[in-house]
Amino acid sequence: MKPFHVDLTPFLNNAGTCTAADRTGGFTPVGSCYPAEHLPAYGSAVVFEDKSFVFPVKTAEGYDNMELEAQEIGVPRAAYHQIDLLGACFNGSYFETFELLLDGQVVHRFQVKLSNFGNNEGWFGEPTVIRCPLIRAKNMDLTNVTASIYGHFETLAEPILFDTIRAGDNPFMHIFAITLRGDF
Amino acid sequence: MTQSQAQAQDLHPYHDCLTGLVNQIVAPHAPTELLWSECKLYAFKNPKDLVFYQPKILSMSDEISRFSGIKASHSEFSTEPELKAYLHAHLDAGRSIICLVDTFNLPFCRTFQTQHAAHWLSVTGYREGHYQLFDHYYQFQGEMEEGQFHECMLVVTTNMEFEKAHCYTIDAQGFSRPSVDQYKQAIADNLTALTGDSAVGQPIDDPIITEELIIVAQGLSVFDVALEKLAAVEESAEHQVILNIMSNNFKGMASSRFLFSEFLEAVDAGALEQRTELSAHLKQLAQDYLIYSNLCLKAMFDRVKSLKSLRPRLERLKEQEVTLILLLDEYHRAITA
Known part of the structure; x- marks a missing residue:
């Protein structure tokens, strides 16, 4: 199956990564971030087992991930077999319903489960794809906790034709990358 | 203050510092799922007209004892000698004590020296002038000098709205499943x-x-x-x-x-x-x-x-x-x- 890396750039709305020198932004409202030096370079490939992702490119506004607000993400119209996401939550571990649409009609729903970014492991049993050895707070690095990005891998029972992904409406779940796979 | 262990298991996402601690203490003796049965809805008002929303009006000790045979006792103190005598008596008897503290005075909390916040942790032992502490929520296990810890507990009366220092002990050995x-x-x-x-x-x-x-x-x-x-x-x-x-x-x-x-x-x-x-x-x-x-x-x-x-x-x-x-x-x- 061929991968299609969805370009999330128009939908990025949160600055969740920062450096020690520039701590602006915040994955959480109080300004805690992933430490950029422990993450893949912006725009680089991330490979986990047999899956590949593209880590987002930071926008001019400094955004690097998508906080869920029921965004509708257009994708090439095709039959896909697999939907893989990288993401994490804060102040909780959440499940959210995502919808697949074709010509504006919902053709499939599935649940994405992602854990709190500061967990030691996924609460739902989902795999940790990236783990940073610290959480970067506004005024210090918290080295007794880790910051993780988890994977949610959704295999469809049979290929489904769709042209849009509608995200859930939960600003405490964040997505860094989406890869679709299919024979298109 | 020294820290001997961090990074314990992940917290249950729906437990707070108190319920998490209670579960830790009860877990060796009983299935902790059977402790928490209150699922109601109330709104309260204080004299300043602020409104609070709570799912229960039973105290923690009443809720966990109600159907389980567990004995939970609450105690409160105004002075350091009373508090010290209580903590030592229970530790000598091999019991941990759940204590209310102000996180402003706890170096392992993110609000240390920045913010006053009520918090629960447990005292599990005593050695050479230091209490052994276990903090489930902040994943801390370490020790603190005796007088310093008493102060952590007693400042809730000056820095927060509490009139006294508060403690709980829990005896879960008499647990029986609810019928x-x-x-x-x-x-x-x-x-x-x-x-x-x-x-x-x-x-x-x-x-x-x-x-x-x-x-x-x-x-x-x-x-x-x-x-x-x-x-x-x-x-x-x-x-x-x-x-x-x-x-x-x-x-x-x-x-x-x-x-x-x-x-x-x-x-x-x-x-x-x-x-x-x-x-x-x-x-x-x-x-x-x-x-x-x-x-x-x-x-x-x-x-x-x-x-x-x-x-x-x-x-x-x-x-x-x-x-x-x-x-x-x-x-x-x-x-x-």
């Missing part, structure tokens, strides 16, 4: 509270709470109070205080709904299909309360953006509580038929 009749009773109590108003006008009777709190709403009418309060939050000079209270209190609602789903699943009283549906609804409701709690917190920072989503979500939570009452009633009728 099916007690299980049904717990469900019936929740239904009665969710659909009635008999507690309105009563004061809150909890040994930890010292200010005068009067119940102003019960069951679904709690949402009328919350919606009214929310409508005024934009104009209120105390909007940060109100949002902070709502954030903390709705997190408590989330916990009660999730932990009650675990309670329901821990006893087999039949009607499994109804129980599965009810339990799934409680878990969804718990998550939606938690999202709401987070939105209140977020609104303290980005005010306009998050505030506008608070009202429709609150109305949706009310609808979900209506569904909860219907499903709970259906399940109760099925297991009592």
Whole structure:
């Protein structure tokens, strides 16, 4: 199956990564971030087992991930077999319903489960794809906790034709990358 | 102060510092899912007209002892000699003590020297002038000099609204599983509270709470109070205080709904299909309360953006509580038929 890396750039709305020198932004409202030096370079490939992702490119506004607000993400119209996401939550571990649409009609729903970014492991049993050895707070690095990005891998029972992904409406779940796979 | 261990297991996402500690103490003796059976709705008002929202009016010790045979005792202290004598007596008898502290004085908390916050941790031992501490929430296990720890406990009377220092001890060795009749009773109590108003006008009777709190709403009418309060939050000079209270209190609602789903699943009283549906609804409701709690917190920072989503979500939570009452009633009728 061929991968299609969805370009999330128009939908990025949160600055969740920062450096020690520039701590602006915040994955959480109080300004805690992933430490950029422990993450893949912006725009680089991330490979986990047999899956590949593209880590987002930071926008001019400094955004690097998508906080869920029921965004509708257009994708090439095709039959896909697999939907893989990288993401994490804060102040909780959440499940959210995502919808697949074709010509504006919902053709499939599935649940994405992602854990709190500061967990030691996924609460739902989902795999940790990236783990940073610290959480970067506004005024210090918290080295007794880790910051993780988890994977949610959704295999469809049979290929489904769709042209849009509608995200859930939960600003405490964040997505860094989406890869679709299919024979298109 | 030294730290001997960090990075323990992940916290249960619906446990706070107190319920998490209680579970740690009880876990070797009993299934902890059977401790938390309160799933109600109340709004209280204090003399300053601030409104609080809670899923229960039973104290922690009354809730966990009610159906389990567990003995939980509360004690309170005004002076250091009294407190010291109590801690040493229990430690000498091999018992851990759950203690209320101010995080301002705890070097392993993120609010150290920046913010006063009430917090629970346990004292598990004593050696050479130092207490051994275990903090489930902050994943800390280490020690603290005796006098320094007494101060941590006693400052809650000067830095916060508490009149005394507070402790709990828990003896879980006499645990017995709730009978099916007690299980049904717990469900019936929740239904009665969710659909009635008999507690309105009563004061809150909890040994930890010292200010005068009067119940102003019960069951679904709690949402009328919350919606009214929310409508005024934009104009209120105390909007940060109100949002902070709502954030903390709705997190408590989330916990009660999730932990009650675990309670329901821990006893087999039949009607499994109804129980599965009810339990799934409680878990969804718990998550939606938690999202709401987070939105209140977020609104303290980005005010306009998050505030506008608070009202429709609150109305949706009310609808979900209506569904909860219907499903709970259906399940109760099925297991009592």
